[in-house]
Amino acid sequence: MTEQNGHALLEVKDLKKHFRVGRESLKAVDGISLEIQKGETLGLVGESGCGKTTVGRILVRLYEPSAGEVLFAGEDVHRTRGNEAKTLNRKMQMIFQDPQASLNPRMVVSDIVAEGIDIHGLAGSKKERLDRVHELLETVGLSKEHANRFPHEFSGGQRQRIGVARALAVEPEFIVADEPVSALDVSIQAQVINLMRRLQKERDLTYLFISHDLSVVKYISDRVGVMYLGQLVELADSDELYANPLHPYTQALLSAVPVPDPDYESERERIVIKGDLPSPVNPPSGCRFRTRCPQAVEAAAHIDPPWREAKPGHWIQACPCFA
Amino acid sequence: MAMNNDNILEVRDLRISFGTYAGEVQAVRGVSFDLRRRETLAIVGESGSGKSVTAKSLMRLLPEANTIFKGGEAIFDGRDLLKLSEKQMQRVRGPKIAMVFQDPMTSLDPTMKVGNQISESLRKHLGMSRAKARERSVELLKLVGIPNAEERVKQYPHQFSGGMRQRVVIAIALACEPQILIADEPTTALDVTIQAQILDLLRELQEKIGTSVILITHDLGVVASVADRIAVMYAGKIVEMGTVRETFYDPQMPYTWGLLASIPLPTADRSQDLIPIPGSPPDMSDPPKGCPFTARCPYAMRVCPTEFPEYTTFSAEHKAACWLHHPMAPNVEPPARVGGTR
Numbered sequence: 001m002t003e004q005n006g007h008a009l010l011e012v013k014d015l016k017k018h019f020r021v022g023r024e025s026l027k028a029v030d031g032i033s034l035e036i037q038k039g040e041t042l043g044l045v046g047e048s049g050c051g052k053t054t055v056g057r058i059l060v061r062l063y064e065p066s067a068g069e070v071l072f073a074g075e076d077v078h079r080t081r082g083n084e085a086k087t088l089n090r091k092m093q094m095i096f097q098d099p100q101a102s103l104n105p106r107m108v109v110s111d112i113v114a115e116g117i118d119i120h121g122l123a124g125s126k127k128e129r130l131d132r133v134h135e136l137l138e139t140v141g142l143s144k145e146h147a148n149r150f151p152h153e154f155s156g157g158q159r160q161r162i163g164v165a166r167a168l169a170v171e172p173e174f175i176v177a178d179e180p181v182s183a184l185d186v187s188i189q190a191q192v193i194n195l196m197r198r199l200q201k202e203r204d205l206t207y208l209f210i211s212h213d214l215s216v217v218k219y220i221s222d223r224v225g226v227m228y229l230g231q232l233v234e235l236a237d238s239d240e241l242y243a244n245p246l247h248p249y250t251q252a253l254l255s256a257v258p259v260p261d262p263d264y265e266s267e268r269e270r271i272v273i274k275g276d277l278p279s280p281v282n283p284p285s286g287c288r289f290r291t292r293c294p295q296a297v298e299a300a301a302h303i304d305p306p307w308r309e310a311k312p313g314h315w316i317q318a319c320p321c322f323a
Numbered sequence: 324m325a326m327n328n329d330n331i332l333e334v335r336d337l338r339i340s341f342g343t344y345a346g347e348v349q350a351v352r353g354v355s356f357d358l359r360r361r362e363t364l365a366i367v368g369e370s371g372s373g374k375s376v377t378a379k380s381l382m383r384l385l386p387e388a389n390t391i392f393k394g395g396e397a398i399f400d401g402r403d404l405l406k407l408s409e410k411q412m413q414r415v416r417g418p419k420i421a422m423v424f425q426d427p428m429t430s431l432d433p434t435m436k437v438g439n440q441i442s443e444s445l446r447k448h449l450g451m452s453r454a455k456a457r458e459r460s461v462e463l464l465k466l467v468g469i470p471n472a473e474e475r476v477k478q479y480p481h482q483f484s485g486g487m488r489q490r491v492v493i494a495i496a497l498a499c500e501p502q503i504l505i506a507d508e509p510t511t512a513l514d515v516t517i518q519a520q521i522l523d524l525l526r527e528l529q530e531k532i533g534t535s536v537i538l539i540t541h542d543l544g545v546v547a548s549v550a551d552r553i554a555v556m557y558a559g560k561i562v563e564m565g566t567v568r569e570t571f572y573d574p575q576m577p578y579t580w581g582l583l584a585s586i587p588l589p590t591a592d593r594s595q596d597l598i599p600i601p602g603s604p605p606d607m608s609d610p611p612k613g614c615p616f617t618a619r620c621p622y623a624m625r626v627c628p629t630e631f632p633e634y635t636t637f638s639a640e641h642k643a644a645c646w647l648h649h650p651m652a653p654n655v656e657p658p659a660r661v662g663g664t665r
Binding site for chain 2: 048156190194219242262264265272276
């Protein structure tokens with residue numbers, strides 16, 4: 001479906017997830033196809049409600065998709081059962097946004113980090129288990145002494161490091177990081193981002209990095225996908241996407257990001273898009289962005305825009321408005 | 324009390340602590356600033372730096388039970404806000420100084436129609452009749468850009484989206500055309516495209532009404548796009564203050580350097596690591612005696628932990644508190660990324 005047939009670690013094909021809301025269905029993810037190459041970071045951006053978190057959760061099997069499939073190293077993630085499923089769980093891990101809510105407050109750090117080690121039987125003895133926990137804590141910039149403490153004894157940034165250590169404990173190949181730094185102060189954000197980048201280099205990890213912060217996503221990602229109302233509207237190399245956004249939504253989104261540079265801010269022209277996000281229960285027909293699009297054309301309501309490669313490696317949902 | 328006529332508010336040596344089971348937490352430790360007429364002053368800092376406490380104390384919205392007022396004054400209209408009785412304060416809060424909070428859902432009453440929430444302050448403070456207030460509510464909703472305002476006044480907050488709710492909150496805050504608007508992280512809960520709408524709206528309304536704005540935020544991008552001046556807070560103190568251009572392009576102390584260097588810019592080179600500030604902020608129940616940034620500062624000297632530095636003045640607006648500006652301190656260059664981002 002998408003670009004190079006290099007070594008796609010993960011292939012997502014026409015993925016859909018519809019949630020039942022009373023009698024209606026909320027189309028959280030509505031037909032997404034992409035590939036994630038081994039060792040790369042794919043960023044996923046979009047506003048709240050666009051479905052980016054749902055995509056991440058489907059990939060690591062926290063949700064079953066309504067349609068479509070996810071292949072991890074050629075294996076259908078949602079069809080595996082038993083031991084194979086367990087192995088997949090080990091290979092795919094997740095880091096959550098809120099380090100407060102994602103760590104069990106009644107468990108000490110060593111048990112939190114070692115839970116995966118226990119489940120997958122990765123340590124032969126108690127000593128080995130403890131050694132691994134200590135090693136992991138040191139890898140993420142904490143110390144051995146932290147192993148017997150409870151989550152509430154840590155700051156937000158330290159808690160997020162514990163979350164990273166827990167994900168690493170089972171030696172995964174692929175990590176979905178869902179807004180991993182959004183809850184952190186900027187000075188701490190940079191610490192966690194640097195940590196994630198270092199670990200990726202050392203362990204050849206593949207990341208799906210989900211965030212609404214476009215500057216952070218650009219910095220950490222090799223490629224970036226932009227989502228709107230359950231669909232991908234654009235996908236390109238990170239530098240290319242930010243330099244030459246093609247889709248009107250991407251353009252508006254990028255122009256809305258305030259840059260910490262007063263001169264730049266005083267000169268820039270903002271594309272302010274009108275109105276609010278339509279409901280994903282009843283998304284607009286045709287191009288989903290047309291109700292807020294500054295360039296909307298009549299035809300956009302009738303044609304489902306095709307997913308097309310505009311230039312090598314730069315994919316867009318080709319709405320009639322810029323045909 | 325003599326007051327510079329350009330200033331609408333003068334805060335002097337504000338000190339506020341909280342009583343907790345673990346002892347006294349010193350949230351604000353001697354903050355002084357002026358707010359000029361019609362300007363936007365941004366107070367930036369990380370969580371726990373005391374920026375929200377400073378703002379809330381001006382509105383006298385801190386919980387009485389555990390707030391310990393340690394000293395200072397805030398002169399507005401010839402009176403010290405911090406010494407007013409609750410009754411006097413009620414005549415300030417709303418008509419003279421209004422506030423917009425981060426989360427629009429919790430600042431609106433879910434059981435009350437939006438129109439009534441706007442009329443409430445009009446009727447109470449301006450003595451408008453029910454009919455007149457209703458009419459004005461519709462006008463205000465239109466002013467903040469809510470379409471179909473005649474119908475919308477009859478709806479409840481849950482029927483509005485996040486961005487629309489924040490517009491309602493702004494409409495309420497501006498209903499009586501206050502002289503000061505305190506906006507505490509007004510766009511943090513909103514998506515970027517909605518944030519852009521709300522910031523535009525605030526700017527436009529400020530011009531129309533002539534309100535002075537205190538903007539509290541941790542987002543330096545937002546500051547660069549809307550503020551005139553900026554005060555950087557760290558551990559309950561203002562560590563640097565200046566015009567936005569001075570502070571962004573010629574920052575004068577290591578914490579500000581660190582803040583500016585740790586955010587990834589859209590133009591950032593991705594092969595370079597970000598420069599984080601190591602460590603974490605100090606525990607405010609036992610704040611360091613000297614400069615609170617010492618423990619995280621790569622340039623710390625022997626004097627730093629012993630005494631908080633005097634402010635050094637660089638221009639009419641620009642000052643910073645750092646021992647590096649002492650005549651005996653070594654000459655230190657800020658990191659390359661700071662001071663000119665393009």
